[in-house]
Amino acid sequence: MSIYLPIAEMPVNWLLIFVLSGGVGFLSGLTGVGGGFILTPLLIFIGIPAPVAVATQASQIAATSASGLWAQARRNSVDWRMGLLLTCGGVIGGAFGVTLFQQAMRLGQIDIVISLFYVVFLGAIGAMMLMESASALRRDKGAPVRMPLNRPARTIAHRLPLQLRFPRSGLYISIIPPLVLGAAVGALAAIMGVGGAFLLIPAMIYLLRMPTSIVVGTSMFQILCVMALVTMLQAMLTQRVDLVLSAILITGGVLGAQFGARLGARLPAEQVRILLAALILLSAIKLFWDLVRPPDELYVLS
Amino acid sequence: MRAAAYLLLAWLCAANAFAQAPAPPDLPAAVTDEAISVTSDYRGSRMTVFGVNPDRRGRGDIVVVVRGPNLPATIRRKRRVFGLWVNGEPVRFAEAPSFFTVISARPLREIARPQAISSLGLDPAAVARLESATPPDASAADYRRALSRLRRAAGLYSEIPDGLQLRGRGLFSTQVTIPANAPIGAYFADVYLFRDGRLVSSQRSTVTIARIGAERLVHMAATRTPFLYGLFVVIVALGAGWGAALALRRS
Numbered sequence: 429m430s431i432y433l434p435i436a437e438m439p440v441n442w443l444l445i446f447v448l449s450g451g452v453g454f455l456s457g458l459t460g461v462g463g464g465f466i467l468t469p470l471l472i473f474i475g476i477p478a479p480v481a482v483a484t485q486a487s488q489i490a491a492t493s494a495s496g497l498w499a500q501a502r503r504n505s506v507d508w509r510m511g512l513l514l515t516c517g518g519v520i521g522g523a524f525g526v527t528l529f530q531q532a533m534r535l536g537q538i539d540i541v542i543s544l545f546y547v548v549f550l551g552a553i554g555a556m557m558l559m560e561s562a563s564a565l566r567r568d569k570g571a572p573v574r575m576p577l578n579r580p581a582r583t584i585a586h587r588l589p590l591q592l593r594f595p596r597s598g599l600y601i602s603i604i605p606p607l608v609l610g611a612a613v614g615a616l617a618a619i620m621g622v623g624g625a626f627l628l629i630p631a632m633i634y635l636l637r638m639p640t641s642i643v644v645g646t647s648m649f650q651i652l653c654v655m656a657l658v659t660m661l662q663a664m665l666t667q668r669v670d671l672v673l674s675a676i677l678i679t680g681g682v683l684g685a686q687f688g689a690r691l692g693a694r695l696p697a698e699q700v701r702i703l704l705a706a707l708i709l710l711s712a713i714k715l716f717w718d719l720v721r722p723p724d725e726l727y728v729l730s
Numbered sequence: 731m732r733a734a735a736y737l738l739l740a741w742l743c744a745a746n747a748f749a750q751a752p753a754p755p756d757l758p759a760a761v762t763d764e765a766i767s768v769t770s771d772y773r774g775s776r777m778t779v780f781g782v783n784p785d786r787r788g789r790g791d792i793v794v795v796v797r798g799p800n801l802p803a804t805i806r807r808k809r810r811v812f813g814l815w816v817n818g819e820p821v822r823f824a825e826a827p828s829f830f831t832v833i834s835a836r837p838l839r840e841i842a843r844p845q846a847i848s849s850l851g852l853d854p855a856a857v858a859r860l861e862s863a864t865p866p867d868a869s870a871a872d873y874r875r876a877l878s879r880l881r882r883a884a885g886l887y888s889e890i891p892d893g894l895q896l897r898g899r900g901l902f903s904t905q906v907t908i909p910a911n912a913p914i915g916a917y918f919a920d921v922y923l924f925r926d927g928r929l930v931s932s933q934r935s936t937v938t939i940a941r942i943g944a945e946r947l948v949h950m951a952a953t954r955t956p957f958l959y960g961l962f963v964v965i966v967a968l969g970a971g972w973g974a975a976l977a978l979r980r981s
Binding site for chain 1: 768769770771772773774803804805806807808813814815816817820873876877879880881883910911913914941944945948949952953956957959960961962963964966967968970971972974975976978979
């Protein structure tokens, strides 16, 4: 059961990691919520050094995106031009994120930076998911109500200069918002070891006003490119990408996601979502508690 | 390996018993594993240090010390910033033993005088060479104690005052466990003979812990050719994802 990780320089129980990544992949296949921001803190909880967890997780997200993008591309639900533009932003943001990561590592503050980002984002996402699921459950009990898609007809994306036509999305918008959005997601991806779909998809719908049918495929394209780049940069600058850990995570994640997607139709997805939201909130609270609680040991060694 | 060790032990013992000339002040001792390989199932290693007390009347005390490579270490004391506990100013040690265990049959302080303990470097925290200044509100001793405490908690420093097995006729042996989190590199197993608090003789053996096979390949690729290593990880990841999508679509 034990395998030695060559970069983390520690033996781990590979079955445990396989089950964890499979379980998270299953949940993301089932609910459509990405796996990175659940799996990375889990890896840190079981003792993988935070920099290794974050850097290696990038490669797993690249793999799951590649797996999903293939099906999306066959259905022609990818706006390649928009994806490329988001990727350009993502490259800048990702490079910035990895540099920040490297700097924080040098200052010995990387674990705290990662924890802080997770507390903020896990807390916000968990709370949002919980509220959304609760209201969805309440609706189920009464008459079915169609979810209204409240979005403004024109956003800032339509007013800024440098406008470009996006035929697949049926849009004529400025290229600045997609670039900025891509950069923000790329930076988060590098620092947190997440894909960033939780931020990218709502922004594509509400800010860029893309048709909902193509946002998933397009976001997968951007995440695939950015995570491949982040993996490269992490390997070159921080040298914390563990090939063995990556292989276990990819196998578990890809298999789990496939099973999740197949079983998705047969399980009460809304209840699972609530469970997932609770899990995310609990992780945020645990990470926050570890930051504010007076430590048992005041000194840390590195 | 073990059989060979006991054969050698028996031979050492016999050689000692039949020695005619007055015994030279050397200390016959050895380790069972001089080369330890780190492979994908590495979970730390164990070795036996053994030898014979050359004193015919069995006077004196044997102390076995195993030291890991001297490496830089940084210690930070946490401080509170806006209610959060963050790492404070770094205090650097230019060199500190990465692994240290001292094994004897009774407490070291009863065997060796303080001067001997300090001159032979039998206290790892005292050996560590402090490089940077400590913050005004803490002393160097605090940081040395912290180094020792943290390394003990990680199983890297230990003092085992009842770990030496005496098997009669001067024969001694002890098992040393090097945990998997101990760094890879050259280790030294030193055997000391003390009498009346002073060192009489000593013997050093080298133990090398090294990656071999796939572990060595991956580690070398990641540190020496990071660009190619990153590219390889990315290609494997994308290939695996794409392959899974293809395979599972057909089934």
